[in-house]
Amino acid sequence: MISIQNLTKRYGGVTAVDDVTFDVPRGSVTGFLGPNGAGKSTVMRMLTGLTPPTSGRAHVLGRDYRDLPNPGERVGVMLDASAQHPGRTGREALTLAALTTGVDRSRIDTALGLVGLTDDEAARRVRTYSLGMRQRLGLAGALLADPQVLVLDEPANGLDPQGIHWMRSLLRDFADRGGAVLLSSHLLHEVQTVADDIVVIGRGRIVASGSMEELVAGSGTLVRSEDDGAIAARLHTAGHEATRSEQGLVTAADPATVGRAARDAGVAVLELRPRDGQGLEELFLRLTVEDAREVAA
Numbered sequence: 575m576i577s578i579q580n581l582t583k584r585y586g587g588v589t590a591v592d593d594v595t596f597d598v599p600r601g602s603v604t605g606f607l608g609p610n611g612a613g614k615s616t617v618m619r620m621l622t623g624l625t626p627p628t629s630g631r632a633h634v635l636g637r638d639y640r641d642l643p644n645p646g647e648r649v650g651v652m653l654d655a656s657a658q659h660p661g662r663t664g665r666e667a668l669t670l671a672a673l674t675t676g677v678d679r680s681r682i683d684t685a686l687g688l689v690g691l692t693d694d695e696a697a698r699r700v701r702t703y704s705l706g707m708r709q710r711l712g713l714a715g716a717l718l719a720d721p722q723v724l725v726l727d728e729p730a731n732g733l734d735p736q737g738i739h740w741m742r743s744l745l746r747d748f749a750d751r752g753g754a755v756l757l758s759s760h761l762l763h764e765v766q767t768v769a770d771d772i773v774v775i776g777r778g779r780i781v782a783s784g785s786m787e788e789l790v791a792g793s794g795t796l797v798r799s800e801d802d803g804a805i806a807a808r809l810h811t812a813g814h815e816a817t818r819s820e821q822g823l824v825t826a827a828d829p830a831t832v833g834r835a836a837r838d839a840g841v842a843v844l845e846l847r848p849r850d851g852q853g854l855e856e857l858f859l860r861l862t863v864e865d866a867r868e869v870a871a
């Protein structure tokens with residue numbers, strides 16, 4: 575439902591997006607993850623027709639966003655939740671959006687209900703909203719026309735952990751009903767909670783992508799035993815790197831291979847498991863630390 579191919583954007587000498595290719599299929603919530611300045615917003619702006627690509631293409635529902643008839647009806651977009659008119663009430667903001675996209679006004683209450691904004695909150699001016707409430711209002715705007723695709727830039731920004739879990743079920747439900755979601759974040763734990771597929775971008779280029787399970791599995795195995803050194807030696811002989819950490823031995827080999835190495839070494843295993851979210855955190859940090867440093871510099 576979203577197809578991005580060899581997408582590149584240059585601003586003068588700066589290559590903001592460099593040959594990016596990925597798809598978001600029907601039924602998927604895809605997290606677009608990268609440090610500040612990695613190029614996420616630029617990809618989303620090109621996808622929604624706000625910035626022309628230097629080369630490559632970004633299609634949504636099979637064509638350029640600008641070529642879709644009434645794109646606001648089929649693609650829900652939230653690029654900057656803080657860019658809402660502070661003097662309007664939440665309900666007024668949604669009413670204007672309904673008028674400009676030709677959506678039936680009855681959808682306003684549905685959208686408010688979906689994002690959990692009460693009638694009283696919708697009657698308040700946006701300037702009195704917390705960041706989390708603005709995100710909810712932005713999401714209500716994106717959901718207003720009951721679109722097939724959602725493109726959301728940093729939607730979890732300002733939400734508390736409970737809010738992030740709430741967003742997960744909202745987006746999961748949207749995808750399960752046949753929709754596709756692309757959402758960006760510079761925080762791994764937000765994406766980890768919400769998305770089932772991940773694309774990691776650093777310095778304009780994709781540095782990793784796959785399902786959450788693949789990326790977690792790709793981050794190896796942890797084993798704690800009565801003799802980690804003996805297992806490490808067996809793994810080395812079999813061609814697997816293994817390093818000692820405070821928690822035990824860490825290796826890229828899968829748990830079954832590590833279990834056999836322990837058996838062959840005659841060592842009792844105390845703990846053996848795939849490395850979980852923490853492994854993914856390390857993967858993200860390792861993949862992006864250089865990029866983050868360059869951007870900071």
Ligand SMILES: Nc1ncnc2c1ncn2[C@@H]1O[C@H](COP(=O)(O)OP(=O)(O)OP(=O)(O)O)[C@@H](O)[C@H]1O
Binds near residue numbers: 589609610615760
């Ligand atoms: N209009 C522009 N003119 C010049 N450079 C730009 C422009 N827009 C973005 N850039 C540069 O392109 C790079 C990518 O920026 P982008 O906003 O897409 O990153 P991001 O991943 O969305 O970051 P953040 O998480 O901070 O929003 C940055 O180096 C940025 O300075």
